[in-house]
Amino acid sequence: MMDTKIWQANGHTQSLKEAAELLRNGGLVAFPTETVYGLGANAADNDAVQGIFRAKGRPSDNPLIVHIADMEQLDGLVEPYPPLARRLMEKYWPGPLTLVLPVKTGALSPLVTAGLPTVGVRMPDHALALQLLRQAGCPVAAPSANLSGRPSPTTADHVADDLTGRIDGIVDGGATGVGLESTVVELVDEGTVRILRPGGVTMESLAEELSNIRIIREGLLEADQAPRSPGMKYTHYAPKGELCLVRGRPSDVTAYINDKLMQAKAAGVKTGVLAFRERAHRYDTADRVEDCGSERNLEEAAHRLYGALRRFDDEGIERMWAEGCVPDGGIGEALLNRLAKAAGHLIVNT
Ligand code: TXA
Ligand code: MG
Numbered sequence: 001m002m003d004t005k006i007w008q009a010n011g012h013t014q015s016l017k018e019a020a021e022l023l024r025n026g027g028l029v030a031f032p033t034e035t036v037y038g039l040g041a042n043a044a045d046n047d048a049v050q051g052i053f054r055a056k057g058r059p060s061d062n063p064l065i066v067h068i069a070d071m072e073q074l075d076g077l078v079e080p081y082p083p084l085a086r087r088l089m090e091k092y093w094p095g096p097l098t099l100v101l102p103v104k105t106g107a108l109s110p111l112v113t114a115g116l117p118t119v120g121v122r123m124p125d126h127a128l129a130l131q132l133l134r135q136a137g138c139p140v141a142a143p144s145a146n147l148s149g150r151p152s153p154t155t156a157d158h159v160a161d162d163l164t165g166r167i168d169g170i171v172d173g174g175a176t177g178v179g180l181e182s183t184v185v186e187l188v189d190e191g192t193v194r195i196l197r198p199g200g201v202t203m204e205s206l207a208e209e210l211s212n213i214r215i216i217r218e219g220l221l222e223a224d225q226a227p228r229s230p231g232m233k234y235t236h237y238a239p240k241g242e243l244c245l246v247r248g249r250p251s252d253v254t255a256y257i258n259d260k261l262m263q264a265k266a267a268g269v270k271t272g273v274l275a276f277r278e279r280a281h282r283y284d285t286a287d288r289v290e291d292c293g294s295e296r297n298l299e300e301a302a303h304r305l306y307g308a309l310r311r312f313d314d315e316g317i318e319r320m321w322a323e324g325c326v327p328d329g330g331i332g333e334a335l336l337n338r339l340a341k342a343a344g345h346l347i348v349n350t
Pocket of ligand 2: 143144152
């Protein structure tokens, strides 16, 4: 067991300094970003990066995203990249977009890229994160700061629940904003971008920004056949109980879930429902209802999702249903993608 320090980073640069020094010298430090909390390690330090995999229980063939604070840092990490990548950086950095770029040989621990010739890089849009990265002065590899298979952490408490005793420290910067991870993209050629993971930067925004570029993406709901992004083949964000994603018209979804709730109750099973505010009051048979906010404000739902899944775990909920009638567009795509993953692709169409 390690002693895990917690720094309340309410403007005290002294505490960030300590965290930054630890990071630079091979420690494992969790920190907030605008998406979710990351578990950081010096990306050039092989032992430190190995520590991330150990602390999380993460499979070693799943590469890590490298976080940078400024463009000068990038030049040391990657080979010359196409103008299209530059365009995306100018538009979205700092922000929730991870770009998969050709990695410079020897710049990073090979564990970061899991042996791939590419590296995922992003510049987080979070003042504390940027300050920490600047003070550390090294590229920082950081996956989400959860135990592998658990929902990503959106508060320092979530990180502490999973990783206390396994990492050196946690910078507490309060709740994260977006609540879902960054969008991961790769550049297929000068005229094509592939979305490997939907996230904080929406398809619509990319399509508008890249009007002359073809944007392709993986299926959002089906289990991946031959995943291009290694991370996609693993079960992610799984709650401890069994979660079913229920798709269809809202009225059918409500009817289906209530039917199942009744059966589960008769069997003495502890139940939970993840619902939009418009219908949350219709599931009073459930032992726990998590209200994600209005279906007209999907940003709110994205912000709440992982916390809600963790609360089901805390309450010992055995079976859960999530309303899958998520309106199209915007962050809804990423939301549905994470729900499907959390459900382990147990999806019902009513
Ligand atoms: O918002 C985020 O991206 C958060 C915060 C902490 O920055 N990080 C995060 O990291 O979600 P992680 O490790 O949980 O997810 C990284 C994803 C995985 O799906 C991984 O397979 C993919 O990015 N990835 C990383 N490097 C890649 C590469 N070279 N090629 C393709 N996919 C890559
Ligand atoms: Mg993750």
